[in-house]
Amino acid sequence: MFGGRCLVALETAGSGREGWSSRSAFVLAAIGSAVGLGNLWRFPAEAGANGGGAFVLFYIFCVVLIGLPLLLSETLIGRHGQSSAPESARRLARESGASRHWSILASLGVLSAFLIVSFYCVVGGWVLHYVWIFTSDLFQTGLSGGAFQGRDPAQIEALWPNLAGNGGLTVALDALFLGITLFFVARGVSSGIEVMAVWLMPAFFVLLIAITVYGAFGGAFHESMAFLFSFEPHKLTGSVMLAALGQAFFSLSLGVAGMITYGGYVGRKVNLATTSVIIAAADTFVALVAGLCIFPIVFAAGLGVNAGPALMFQTLPHAFQSMPFGSLVGIFFFLMVGVAALTSSVALLEVPTSWLMEKTGLRRVPASCTIALGAMILGALSALSTNELAEFYPLNFIPLFEGQGVFDVLDGLTSKLFMPIAAIMTSVFVGWVSDRRLVNAETGLSPTLQGIWRFLVCWLCPLTLFGILAVGIFPNLFI
Ligand code: TRP
Numbered sequence: 001m002f003g004g005r006c007l008v009a010l011e012t013a014g015s016g017r018e019g020w021s022s023r024s025a026f027v028l029a030a031i032g033s034a035v036g037l038g039n040l041w042r043f044p045a046e047a048g049a050n051g052g053g054a055f056v057l058f059y060i061f062c063v064v065l066i067g068l069p070l071l072l073s074e075t076l077i078g079r080h081g082q083s084s085a086p087e088s089a090r091r092l093a094r095e096s097g098a099s100r101h102w103s104i105l106a107s108l109g110v111l112s113a114f115l116i117v118s119f120y121c122v123v124g125g126w127v128l129h130y131v132w133i134f135t136s137d138l139f140q141t142g143l144s145g146g147a148f149q150g151r152d153p154a155q156i157e158a159l160w161p162n163l164a165g166n167g168g169l170t171v172a173l174d175a176l177f178l179g180i181t182l183f184f185v186a187r188g189v190s191s192g193i194e195v196m197a198v199w200l201m202p203a204f205f206v207l208l209i210a211i212t213v214y215g216a217f218g219g220a221f222h223e224s225m226a227f228l229f230s231f232e233p234h235k236l237t238g239s240v241m242l243a244a245l246g247q248a249f250f251s252l253s254l255g256v257a258g259m260i261t262y263g264g265y266v267g268r269k270v271n272l273a274t275t276s277v278i279i280a281a282a283d284t285f286v287a288l289v290a291g292l293c294i295f296p297i298v299f300a301a302g303l304g305v306n307a308g309p310a311l312m313f314q315t316l317p318h319a320f321q322s323m324p325f326g327s328l329v330g331i332f333f334f335l336m337v338g339v340a341a342l343t344s345s346v347a348l349l350e351v352p353t354s355w356l357m358e359k360t361g362l363r364r365v366p367a368s369c370t371i372a373l374g375a376m377i378l379g380a381l382s383a384l385s386t387n388e389l390a391e392f393y394p395l396n397f398i399p400l401f402e403g404q405g406v407f408d409v410l411d412g413l414t415s416k417l418f419m420p421i422a423a424i425m426t427s428v429f430v431g432w433v434s435d436r437r438l439v440n441a442e443t444g445l446s447p448t449l450q451g452i453w454r455f456l457v458c459w460l461c462p463l464t465l466f467g468i469l470a471v472g473i474f475p476n477l478f479i
Contacts, residue, residue, distance in 0.1 A: 017083075017265070018188060018265060019189060019190065019265040019266070020265050020267075021190045023267075023275070025197065026262065026275070027275060028197040028198055028201045029262060029343075030275070030279045031201060031279055032196075032201050032343030033253050033259075033344055033346075034251065034279055034280075035201075035283055035340050035343070036120075036251075036340050036341055036343065036345075037120065037124075037344065038250045038287075039290050039340065040290045040294075040312070041311075041312045042250065042251070043059075043287040044290055044291050044294045044305075044311055045307070045308050045309055045312070046247050047059075047228065047291055048295070048305035048307070048308075048311055049306045050244070051232070051240065052227040052230070053229055053230045053232055054231060054232055054233065054236040055240050055243065055244050058240065058245075059244040059248055061244075062245045062249075063280055064280075065456060065460060066245065066249075066456070066461050067248045067251075067254060068280045069456040070252075070255075070457070070461055071259060072273055073426055073431075074254065074259035074260045075259050075262070075263035075266070075275070076272055076430070076439065077089055077106070077260050077429075078259065078260040078262065078264040078266070079264065079268075080438065081260075082264055083264055083358060084110075084261065084264065084354040084358040084359075085106035085107075085110055085257035085261045085351060085354070085355065086106040086107045086355060087103070088260055088263075088264055090103040092429075093429070093434070096434045097435070098429075105429060109256045109258070109260065109351065109418075110351055110355045112257075112414045112422065113256045113257060113351035113352055114351075114375060115413070115418075116410070117348035117349050118374075118376075118378035118379040119379060119382045119407050119411060120344065120345050121177045121375065121379055122173075122177075122382050122383050122407065123341065124341040124345055125172075126163055126164070126173065127334055127338045128173055128177060128338055129163060129173050130317070131334045133159065133330075134320075134328075134330035134331040137327045141327060143327070143328060145324070146324065146327075147317065147323070147327040147329075147330050148321050148326075151321075153318050153321070156317050157314045159313070159317060160310065160314050163313075170384075171379075174376070174379045175376060177341075177345070178345075178376055179372075180342060181342060181349050181372070182368055182369065182372040184196045184342075184346050185350050185368045186368045192346075196343065196346060197343055200339045200343055208286065208290070208293060208336055209289070210332070211329060214329065215294075215323075216292075219296075219300050220295070220298075220299035221292075223296070224292060224296045227299075228291050228292065242467065242468060242471050245464065245467075246415060251284075251287060252279075252283055253344070253347065255426070256348070256419060257422070258347050261347075262347065262350075264354070271444040272442060272443060273445045294312070294316060297316065298311070298319045300322070301318065301323070303319055316333070349368065349375070352371045353367050353371050378406075378410070381406045382410065383407075384406075385405030416469075417469070420465050420468045420469040421469065423461070423465050424461075424465045427461035427462045428462055431454060431457035
């Protein structure tokens with residue numbers, strides 16, 4: 001399946017630009033970009049808070065009908081242009097006789113990627129800290145019992161608020177995580193990003209399956225299956241549908257120019273349609289397995305699954321208390337989350353880095369360091385604007401941002417505004433504006449599938465995304 005190593009290498013080398021050394025390297029890196037905190041932290045949190053089965057079913061529907069067509073659209077813009085994301089979009093626009101300003105869709109993505117990486121690394125830093133917490137717990141309470149023996153649940157649940165409230169420590173952890181990310185980006189596409197993905201993604205899958213199988217013996221596996229996969233139509237409300245759509249979007253890394261950037265390193269011989277299906281399938285598989293990994297552990301401990309963002313940082317550590325070998329499982333669990341987060345943060349940092357390199361002619365090391373420095377400053381602001389300071393938030397006067405710190409503002413701004421706008425523009429650009437022949441030649445689809453894909457990109461994607469955008473701007477529309 002992953003053949004064509006030499007061909008792909010020659011192709012990209014021929015254009016004089018860095019590239020993946022094989023198709024499998026691209027597929028692993030793209031899966032690494034898609035699989036991240038979105039799958040392990042956000043998906044179970046959203047599924048738990050939105051009632052389970054109905055959310056999950058609609059999520060799968062969104063991945064297939066909206067996510068997949070857009071994923072193909074983004075990769076084809078990148079592969080056609082063989083440049084940084086904005087330049088690739090500009091090239092396709094120029095060759096289609098359209099305005100060069102269509103490249104704004106990618107420029108907006110570059111901006112979002114920069115904003116997201118700044119707070120993504122804050123969360124990545126917390127994850128690293130949890131690896132440390134469980135490691136030191138292992139030394140204190142020993143191997144075989146549950147984690148945190150002798151501590152009461154309130155103490156365990158206070159770990160996260162204490163960490164998030166400790167600005168100095170959060171900034172230091174953010175710097176550490178960003179530093180590791182920078183290390184791989186600075187080394188380049190084939191000797192940094194690709195090497196990381198090729199080693200870490202298999203390790204990630206082994207950890208995920210091992211923890212899920214172990215958790216399945218805890219006794220609550222059936223309960224979790226029923227929660228995640230029993231479809232109760234009355235639970236499918238407007239807000240659940242929008243949550244599912246937004247989640248599908250974030251998880252597939254759409255609207256952030258990430259896939260345009262990675263597509264820019266792909267050789268001409270690769271079939272983009274098949275590749276997109278593999279990426280979307282792997283991402284969805286990981287999200288579902290993450291649900292089956294986390295929920296049995298939480299149910300077995302008799303805890304609630306609707307804690308939202310606190311599910312992973314508060315509920316789960318609490319659940320590890322009553323699990324045999326709890327500290328060890330905790331270490332492996334958070335290592336796994338850290339690996340997934342790293343392969344995504346690397347992709348996020350690569351997007352603005354490749355743009356800056358092309359824009360200024362800077363070489364990779366200074367370009368990536370400059371972007372990382374900016375992300376560090378913004379990340380420190382996120383880390384320091386904790387909930388305790390809510391009344392002093394500078395954007396309180398705008399209803400959308402009321403009572404939110406920099407972290408939440410950046411998250412809201414990108415996921416509810418910039419990403420949907422960029423994605424709507426992408427679907428209109430690829431579906432309506434670009435030259436049909438150029439686009440069709442890139443997709444590698446048969447005529448029938450081509451027709452279905454076109455319909456989805458031209459109609460379903462922009463219209464549904466318009467819905468997310470409307471709700472992003474007027475949050476009370478459906479609630
Ligand atoms: N998909 C990533 C996750 O699930 C997050 C993400 C969103 C991302 N947009 C991106 C990663 C762009 C890389 C590039 O965690």
